[in-house]
Amino acid sequence: MDLSIPLxxxxxxxxxxxxxxxxxAMRDITLYGAILITLMIxxxxxxxxxxxxxxKGFSEFHHLxxxxxxxxxxxxxxNYFLGRRFYYSSFRFIGVAQATAISATYPILSVGFAILxxxxxxxLRQYFGVVLTxxxxxxxxxxxxx
Amino acid sequence: MSRFRxxxxxxxxxxxxxxxxxxxxxxxxxxxxxxxxxxxxxxTGLLVNIIFVFFAGxxxxxxxxxxxxxxFSLIAGGCNTVAVVTYFWAMAIxxxxxxxxxxxxxxxxxxxxxxxxxxxxETLDTWTxxxxxxxxVGIILTV
Numbered sequence: 001m002d003l004s005i006p007l008x009x010x011x012x013x014x015x016x017x018x019x020x021x022x023x024x025a026m027r028d029i030t031l032y033g034a035i036l037i038t039l040m041i042x043x044x045x046x047x048x049x050x051x052x053x054x055x056k057g058f059s060e061f062h063h064l065x066x067x068x069x070x071x072x073x074x075x076x077x078x079n080y081f082l083g084r085r086f087y088y089s090s091f092r093f094i095g096v097a098q099a100t101a102i103s104a105t106y107p108i109l110s111v112g113f114a115i116l117x118x119x120x121x122x123x124l125r126q127y128f129g130v131v132l133t134x135x136x137x138x139x140x141x142x143x144x145x146x
Numbered sequence: 147m148s149r150f151r152x153x154x155x156x157x158x159x160x161x162x163x164x165x166x167x168x169x170x171x172x173x174x175x176x177x178x179x180x181x182x183x184x185x186x187x188x189x190t191g192l193l194v195n196i197i198f199v200f201f202a203g204x205x206x207x208x209x210x211x212x213x214x215x216x217x218f219s220l221i222a223g224g225c226n227t228v229a230v231v232t233y234f235w236a237m238a239i240x241x242x243x244x245x246x247x248x249x250x251x252x253x254x255x256x257x258x259x260x261x262x263x264x265x266x267x268e269t270l271d272t273w274t275x276x277x278x279x280x281x282x283v284g285i286i287l288t289v
Contacts, residue, residue: 003239004236004237004239004240005236007235007245008232008248009248011236011248011252012248012250013252014226014232015225015255016255016256016258017256017259018222018223018226020262020264021218022218022219024218025221025222026215027215028218029218032199032202033215034222036192038219038222038223039188039192039195039223041226042226043188043192045227049231050185054179055179060178060179061186064176065176068173068176068183069186071173072178072186072187072190073186074166075187076194078163079163080187080192081194082158083166087155087163090152090153091152093148093149093151093152094153094156096256096264096268097253097257097260097270098153098274099156100252101253101256103157103159103163107288108288109160109161111288113165125287126287129289130284130288132283133280133285136278136280136281136284138277139276139277
């Protein structure tokens with residue numbers, strides 16, 4: 001079997017389950033404390049992986065143009081600070097299953113961006129997917145309980 | 147009101163998660179290894195958070211946190227890292243058309259984990275389960 005399939009399933013499991021552990025953690029720790037600890041773990045493991053697995057290792061960082069740093073710093077603020085801040089914070093007000101499902105809709109935003117800014121065209125299947133996703137969000141927001 | 151705030155924050159999280167890859171993709175055009183790019187992005191998020199914790203006086207509350215809070219945050223951080231690493235690994239050896247739709251099913255695992263660990267504190271109603279399934283199917287069709 002293609003190894004990428006069990007890896008993808010493991011990824012989905014780990015990503016899905018972490019939300020529940022966070023919810024339990026946030027009974028005894030502040031929002032920013034939880035973000036701080038998860039980011040520290042992420043960073044330490046990524047640094048170890050670069051040292052072990054990356055061919056160029058840390059030398060890659062020496063010759064990078066400033067714009068590349070800037071792009072990744074923007075991505076970092078959006079994903080690892082703002083994204084996590086809002087995602088983790090939403091657990092305090094709504095159920096973790098509802099918060100995870102709503103925040104999982106971000107690929108639809110990328111599609112919207114591609115249509116509006118890049119004037120890309122969608123296949124019929126993709127339009128159907130957008131409608132289904134929006135219907136799911138509608139059900140969660142207007143019908144789902146806390 | 148608090149329910150609306152939670153839903154609004156989840157949408158804002160989705161917006162942040164959705165726009166971040168645009169910048170990451172631009173950064174990767176330089177030929178940088180994705181792990182190195184991720185290290186820069188995570189370090190930036192970490193530093194901004196440390197600055198925020200320090201200036202907002204959050205560190206005092208952090209010091210008062212219970213050990214269990216730290217423990218579960220560590221477990222969540224571990225799960226999170228497993229997710230990120232397996233995602234990149236799967237992308238490196240597999241087809242994007244296969245990996246992306248499979249990883250999109252993660253809200254289903256959250257539902258299962260809620261049933262397993264949070265049954266006493268969280269109720270899962272039919273609409274939440276149906277809505278979650280619609281979102282997953284919708285995303286799989288779109289990506």
